[in-house]
Amino acid sequence: MPDVVLLDHGLVAEIRLNRVAARNALSSALAEELTAAAEAVRGTAARAVVLSSADPAAFCVGADLKERGGLTDAGFMAQRLVFRRAFAAVRELAVPAVAAVHGHALGGGYELALCCDLIVADETAVVGLPEVRFGIVPGGGGTQLLPRRAGYGVAADLILTGRHVRAAEAARLGLIDRLVPARTDHEAATELADQIAANSPVAVANARNAIRRGLDTDLAAGLDIEDSAWRAAIFADDRREGVRAFIERRRPDWPG
CATH class of the missing domain: 1.10.12 (Lyase 2-enoyl-coa Hydratase; Chain  A, domain 2)
Structure with missing residues (x-):
């Protein structure tokens, strides 16, 4: 079973995180598949992309810390290159991307959402960049994308405390773009992507x-x-x- 699935819906493509057993934790293998899927969008007729999760309980819980626990310093640096390519591939999609977020979107998971043009989240969503709590700095674009989205103060609050933010506060702070009822994030994100794809x-x-x-x-x-x-x-x-x-x-x- 692949960790990432690319679905061709015509004018809207869907990149689905599919490592359900691990809550879509970002492993090196998942990152490589994500890069390939994002690059493959160029070969479709898609005019918009939905980034979604096959896990009904979470969008993406961030980096796979179990995998990282076995890495040497050299292994960390090798993985860093793989991860940077994956985040860049999402950020540089040739067409607008909409993230469909539910459950936890933490660390690299929230950074994947930030790499998209728009974030639709349901009422179960919990977002955050908790890296400093593990002695790490956000490395998927969080320190740059979040202040551009929500301003310096909000970004500093989240990044320097590492706190988790529930959906209602996330909407108020501008951490997400649209807040929708529970279990409707995929439908709402797809409708938004359809609206974009219908335009010139x-x-x-x-x-x-x-x-x-x-x-x-x-x-x-x-x-x-x-x-x-x-x-x-x-x-x-x-x-x-x-x-x-x-x-x-x-x-x-x-x-x-």
């Missing part, structure tokens, strides 16, 4: 690129990035089809 892939790609690049610059430079994105979209066939479809009162058939 050219416009979505350029808008997403503008948002991401703009985070790392000042307003004036960000507005120039936006202008470039606007120009790329306005001269594309998708824009022409979008206008025609509006006039003809039909759904667009995006050339992409």
